[in-house]
Amino acid sequence: MSKVVRVNPIACEAHGLCAELLPERITLDEWGYPIVDPTPVTGELERHARRAVAVCPTLALLLAEAGRRSPVTD
Amino acid sequence: MSATRVRPEPALVAAPQSLPRLLAGLPPGDRPVTLDEHLARYGSVRDGGKSRSLIDLVEASGLQGRGGAAFPTATKLRAVAGRRGRPVVVVNGTEGEPASGKDKVLLRCVPHLVLDGAVAAAEAVGAREAFVAVADGATAESAAVAEAIDSRRRRKLDGRVTLRLVDVPDRFVAGEETALVQFLNGGPAAKPTFTPPRPFERGVGGAPTLVQNAETLAHVAQIARFGPSWFRKVGTASEPGSILVTLSGAVARPGVYEVALGSPLRDLLAQAGGVREDVQAYLVGGYFGTWVHADRATALRLSEAEVSLGARAIVALPARTCGLAETARIARYLSDEGAGQCGPCVHGLGAIADALERLAAGDRTDRRDRIERWVAAVRGRGACHHPDGASRFAASALEVFADEVELHLRHGRCSGSRR
Numbered sequence: 001m002s003k004v005v006r007v008n009p010i011a012c013e014a015h016g017l018c019a020e021l022l023p024e025r026i027t028l029d030e031w032g033y034p035i036v037d038p039t040p041v042t043g044e045l046e047r048h049a050r051r052a053v054a055v056c057p058t059l060a061l062l063l064a065e066a067g068r069r070s071p072v073t074d
Numbered sequence: 075m076s077a078t079r080v081r082p083e084p085a086l087v088a089a090p091q092s093l094p095r096l097l098a099g100l101p102p103g104d105r106p107v108t109l110d111e112h113l114a115r116y117g118s119v120r121d122g123g124k125s126r127s128l129i130d131l132v133e134a135s136g137l138q139g140r141g142g143a144a145f146p147t148a149t150k151l152r153a154v155a156g157r158r159g160r161p162v163v164v165v166n167g168t169e170g171e172p173a174s175g176k177d178k179v180l181l182r183c184v185p186h187l188v189l190d191g192a193v194a195a196a197e198a199v200g201a202r203e204a205f206v207a208v209a210d211g212a213t214a215e216s217a218a219v220a221e222a223i224d225s226r227r228r229r230k231l232d233g234r235v236t237l238r239l240v241d242v243p244d245r246f247v248a249g250e251e252t253a254l255v256q257f258l259n260g261g262p263a264a265k266p267t268f269t270p271p272r273p274f275e276r277g278v279g280g281a282p283t284l285v286q287n288a289e290t291l292a293h294v295a296q297i298a299r300f301g302p303s304w305f306r307k308v309g310t311a312s313e314p315g316s317i318l319v320t321l322s323g324a325v326a327r328p329g330v331y332e333v334a335l336g337s338p339l340r341d342l343l344a345q346a347g348g349v350r351e352d353v354q355a356y357l358v359g360g361y362f363g364t365w366v367h368a369d370r371a372t373a374l375r376l377s378e379a380e381v382s383l384g385a386r387a388i389v390a391l392p393a394r395t396c397g398l399a400e401t402a403r404i405a406r407y408l409s410d411e412g413a414g415q416c417g418p419c420v421h422g423l424g425a426i427a428d429a430l431e432r433l434a435a436g437d438r439t440d441r442r443d444r445i446e447r448w449v450a451a452v453r454g455r456g457a458c459h460h461p462d463g464a465s466r467f468a469a470s471a472l473e474v475f476a477d478e479v480e481l482h483l484r485h486g487r488c489s490g491s492r493r
Contacts, residue, residue, distance in 0.1 A: 008268045008457070009268070009415070009416035009417065009418060009419070009455060009456055009457050010267070010268050010415045010416055010457045011268070012416070012417060013417070014417055029418060029422075029451055031417060031418070031421040031422075032417075033417040033418050033421070033455070035451070035455070
């Protein structure tokens with residue numbers, strides 16, 4: 001199952017480390033909050049993604065399974 | 075418990091053959107329909123639909139949620155019923171949308187219809203508890219619901235299902251599903267949470283939780299009584315049934331109207347006595363809605379296929395009012411009413427509101443493309459859909475009032491206010 005990067009926007013405090021460690025998927029908006037590219041991360045990139053997840057000071061970054069959506073959303 | 079249950083006589087009343095349905099038989103004077111009056115009109119909700127399960131009936135009816143997202147109600151019922159553990163039902167009657175008053179009308183005037191739906195849904199998913207969430211400023215609605223719950227309890231009408239009234243802070247985001255669940259779980263506030271788990275998985279007290287809008291449950295009550303084919307006699311094949319619409323602004327008789335899904339906006343306006351003066355645009359769907367130019371609005375049908383109906387609130391904007399000033403006012407409201415939790419929503423909506431206020435005031439410092447960039451940038455970046463709704467609203471304003479934006483930016487003036 002391939003993985004995608006997700007941000008918990010409530011926990012995120014715009015430290016910006018994720019964008020430095022994973023520029024392939026994460027850029028910052030003008031207030032410093034991450035804009036995430038939902039393209040799955042594989043291989044080498046997944047390793048970088050894991051590092052970015054690990055160093056986020058507020059644990060706001062996570063790796064989630066791609067394409068898994070809840071059957072009930074609104 | 076069921077042995078002591080007082081069963082009313084089976085209802086002999088016929089299903090309403092025309093509109094209004096939900097608002098049929100309202101007593102004069104804006105007072106609640108009493109339990110006796112309600113039972114005389116509908117009988118007990120248990121008398122109908124014995125041969126098929128309620129969820130099957132709702133599925134066959136094609137009912138979609140009336141809270142704004144238009145999600146299929148049966149899918150939600152099934153998702154909750156299929157979870158392990160005893161579920162909880164939450165009636166969402168908070169109606170934080172300022173332009174909307176339709177759920178309040180139901181709670182205030184026909185509380186038993188909403189409660190019938192809540193009890194039917196609770197029994198269908200196996201819940202024993204149903205919380206009725208009402209905004210804490212809505213005193214008439216709270217009183218009507220409290221009295222309705224009392225009289226049902228005295229008659230032991232609802233078997234094993236216990237109804238509880240809960241006052242919820244009167245904030246725009248408080249009615250968002252996860253915010254409501256967080257509040258019912260004891261706080262810290264009625265603010266959205268980062269999902270998953272979603273309420274149907276783990277909600278109130280950790281139980282699978284069915285959160286349904288008050289109007290949706292009123293429809294469930296009628297579907298349980300009159301069946302899915304009756305329900306489908308009104309509306310379109312893909313969007314069946316009637317909806318309550320709150321109409322305000324420059325119309326002769328503002329108020330809550332019941333119309334068929336797919337019916338022309340024109341007909342609704344006629345019901346309300348037409349417009350009072352020239353109208354330049356309609357805000358369709360409330361504060362998360364979209365502006366529709368008056369030229370296009372005459373042919374508009376009230377269908378999700380044509381325009382997102384959102385909270386089913388429609389505001390007629392007079393031609394003499396500046397559309398950008400009204401947009402700025404609402405954008406500021408949405409910025410202030412955010413939960414203040416997610417950075418992109420806090421900063422983005424704040425920046426959009428600031429820029430729209432400058433623009434409306436004739437300050438020419440902003441550029442259209444910068445505002446558009448912010449409007450696009452906040453989309454999908456919150457824990458809930460608050461920034462998405464605000465973004466949709468602002469984007470439609472920039473499109474529908476494009477000429478006005480030009481005029482303000484180039485000349486610092488406004489056609490509406492004729493400064």
